[in-house]
Amino acid sequence: MFDPGFILAGVLNGLLAGGIYVLVAVGLTLIYGVLHIINFAHGSLLMLAMYAVFFLWKLAGLDPYMSLPIVIVGAFVVGFLLYRGLIGRFSHGRDENILLITLGVSIVADNGALLFFGGNTETVDVPYAGQIIELGVAFLPLAKVISFVASLVICLALGLFMAKTDTGKAIRAVAKERQGARLVGIDVEKIFAISYGIGIACLGAAACLLMPTFYVTPQSGYAFVLVAFTTVVLGGMGSFVGAAVGGFLIGVTESLGGLFLGEQLGQIGISLIFILILLFRPTGLFGAKA
Amino acid sequence: MSTRVQILLVIGFAAAVIYPWLVPNYLITVGMLMFFSAFIGQAWNVSGGFAGQTSFGHAVFFGTGAYTSTILQVTHGWNPWLSWAAAMAMGALVGCLIAMLAFRAGLRGSYFALITLAFAEVFRILANSVGFTRGGLGMLIKADARPENLQFRDPVWPYYLAFALCLISLFIAWRLTRSRFGARLIAIRENEDAARALGIDVFAEKVKVLTLSGAMCAAGGTFYAQKYLYVDPTIAFGIDKSVEMLLVTMVGGAGTIFGPLIGAIALTGINEITRWAAGVIPALKNVQPLSLIVYGIMLMLIVARLPDGLMSLFARKARRNA
Numbered sequence: 001m002f003d004p005g006f007i008l009a010g011v012l013n014g015l016l017a018g019g020i021y022v023l024v025a026v027g028l029t030l031i032y033g034v035l036h037i038i039n040f041a042h043g044s045l046l047m048l049a050m051y052a053v054f055f056l057w058k059l060a061g062l063d064p065y066m067s068l069p070i071v072i073v074g075a076f077v078v079g080f081l082l083y084r085g086l087i088g089r090f091s092h093g094r095d096e097n098i099l100l101i102t103l104g105v106s107i108v109a110d111n112g113a114l115l116f117f118g119g120n121t122e123t124v125d126v127p128y129a130g131q132i133i134e135l136g137v138a139f140l141p142l143a144k145v146i147s148f149v150a151s152l153v154i155c156l157a158l159g160l161f162m163a164k165t166d167t168g169k170a171i172r173a174v175a176k177e178r179q180g181a182r183l184v185g186i187d188v189e190k191i192f193a194i195s196y197g198i199g200i201a202c203l204g205a206a207a208c209l210l211m212p213t214f215y216v217t218p219q220s221g222y223a224f225v226l227v228a229f230t231t232v233v234l235g236g237m238g239s240f241v242g243a244a245v246g247g248f249l250i251g252v253t254e255s256l257g258g259l260f261l262g263e264q265l266g267q268i269g270i271s272l273i274f275i276l277i278l279l280f281r282p283t284g285l286f287g288a289k290a
Numbered sequence: 291m292s293t294r295v296q297i298l299l300v301i302g303f304a305a306a307v308i309y310p311w312l313v314p315n316y317l318i319t320v321g322m323l324m325f326f327s328a329f330i331g332q333a334w335n336v337s338g339g340f341a342g343q344t345s346f347g348h349a350v351f352f353g354t355g356a357y358t359s360t361i362l363q364v365t366h367g368w369n370p371w372l373s374w375a376a377a378m379a380m381g382a383l384v385g386c387l388i389a390m391l392a393f394r395a396g397l398r399g400s401y402f403a404l405i406t407l408a409f410a411e412v413f414r415i416l417a418n419s420v421g422f423t424r425g426g427l428g429m430l431i432k433a434d435a436r437p438e439n440l441q442f443r444d445p446v447w448p449y450y451l452a453f454a455l456c457l458i459s460l461f462i463a464w465r466l467t468r469s470r471f472g473a474r475l476i477a478i479r480e481n482e483d484a485a486r487a488l489g490i491d492v493f494a495e496k497v498k499v500l501t502l503s504g505a506m507c508a509a510g511g512t513f514y515a516q517k518y519l520y521v522d523p524t525i526a527f528g529i530d531k532s533v534e535m536l537l538v539t540m541v542g543g544a545g546t547i548f549g550p551l552i553g554a555i556a557l558t559g560i561n562e563i564t565r566w567a568a569g570v571i572p573a574l575k576n577v578q579p580l581s582l583i584v585y586g587i588m589l590m591l592i593v594a595r596l597p598d599g600l601m602s603l604f605a606r607k608a609r610r611n612a
Contacts, residue, residue, distance in 0.1 A: 090590075100344070100540065110582075114578075268419075275405055278401060279391055
């Protein structure tokens with residue numbers, strides 16, 4: 001039953017799904033690396049972005065890929081304002097406090113979605129949904145291949161932004177040495193807000209790439225939040241390379257878990273990895289020491 | 291305790307005892323759920339408040355209790371009262387094991403909160419998948435309303451039972467504030483390294499408190515399963531119960547004796563107001579999310595502006611009067 005071809009197909013599918021996890025995790029790890037806060041609202045904000053993609057499609061007839069620029073910019077603005085208006089004010093002091101604040105954000109977001117959008121499962125119908133690319137042994141859905149490539153391109157673009165632009169350099173400076181950055185004249189609070197905005201913009205991009213093959217419900221946020229944290233913890237909090245490797249590993253784990261353990265029990269792999277990494281290697285695969 | 295507070299407590303106690311005889315059945319159940327929230331909130335408060343170990347996954351103990359008693363009762367024919375005791379033992383065991391794993395690895399703060407959430411998720415998926423919990427279908431307890439079955443025909447009795455649980459939990463919290471064990475927990479909460487330097491066995495104390503908290507939560511789980519005669523993986527191990535425990539305690543005042551009760555009263559009040567608003571404004575027909583939105587905003591406000599919860603309003607007033 002489990003011939004190599006079958007497993008290879010599972011691995012490929014997992015890698016494709018992992019591409020989007022990379023994008024989600026890069027946003028989370030950026031926020032952690034720069035602000036040193038754990039953004040529990042990450043999943044819920046992804047869910048809101050997915051609803052934005054859904055409504056752009058439903059009300060304006062916009063294809064999810066076409067709505068990428070709108071949703072990315074929109075998500076950045078939401079993230080920037082959320083930081084400036086709420087999270088930034090309380091992000092100092094005990095680290096549990098900011099975790100509780102972002103839990104509050106996620107409770108409001110999840111239940112707001114339930115109140116205004118209803119509890120139904122919403123999907124986007126795209127003409128290319130059923131198209132398949134045949135790759136030797138594996139049949140890969142076209143939409144997933146597009147998403148995979150697009151998310152890698154976006155991650156590379158973000159990498160270039162961080163490496164080449166002044167803002168990117170300022171973000172890295174703040175992540176490394178907050179006080180020093182302040183001393184050389186960087187507006188640290190503004191960099192915090194921009195970093196949070198970029199983290200949420202990554203979610204906007206992920207939402208656009210997810211919607212052609214996935215669905216959204218008000219509970220989607222909770223479904224993604226553990227995946228995102230596991231990816232980041234696996235790779236090492238704050239590490240970009242770690243987030244990338246972690247995303248692919250989690251994608252493959254999920255895919256193979258589903259293959260060998262079935263739909264229900266297969267989900268256990270992600271939570272178990274999370275627990276085991278925290279217990280035995282809290283710095284993750286690529287993290288600096290905590 | 292000042293005389294004023296003592297008088298207030300006596301009046302509150304008397305009101306709680308008389309309450310079910312004055313109101314319709316629906317409001318008796320509301321009162322029961324309020325005391326139940328206060329009880330599981332206190333279970334969270336013991337470890338999350340007094341010892342400062344914020345947890346996002348206390349449902350792992352709640353669900354363990356609910357499933358242990360239900361399985362023993364339904365599958366093995368145990369008496370429910372006996373399986374209630376077994377559920378508490380099981381909750382204590384799970385609390386002890388999770389604490390030993392997490393605290394041995396040195397997890398603190400947000401990381402401890404997240405790992406408890408992951409444990410609850412593992413338990414939820416297991417309950418969904420293995421045979422002896424009947425998977426996603428959940429387990430039904432046969433209705434047979436007799437006191438020896440821990441089932442009651444008259445809603446007054448579950449109300450008094452929840453009230454009694456709440457009183458017991460208040461007593462436990464009161465004992466904590468008056469014992470060396472409680473003092474050590476508070477020292478750990480305020481500064482773990484300093485506590486260790488003073489010679490406190492931080493690891494042992496944290497394991498002890500999570501064991502206690504696990505047993506209390508599990509007792510709440512059994513109570514809930516017996517009241518509704520049903521348990522499924524999402525009810526038992528879903529994030530909703532974890533958040534409910536955290537919310538009532540944070541809103542009322544973490545690390546205070548009456549915090550969870552005050553929080554439960556406040557949140558039940560909000561729930562009833564939104565229910566009333568939903569009756570008046572038809573657009574708000576969906577009550578549950580609306581109250582949760584209010585709770586979420588309250589949580590943020592409390593953490594930001596009133597870190598000691600609603601309790602601190604009373605405390606401030608009392609100090610001014612004194």
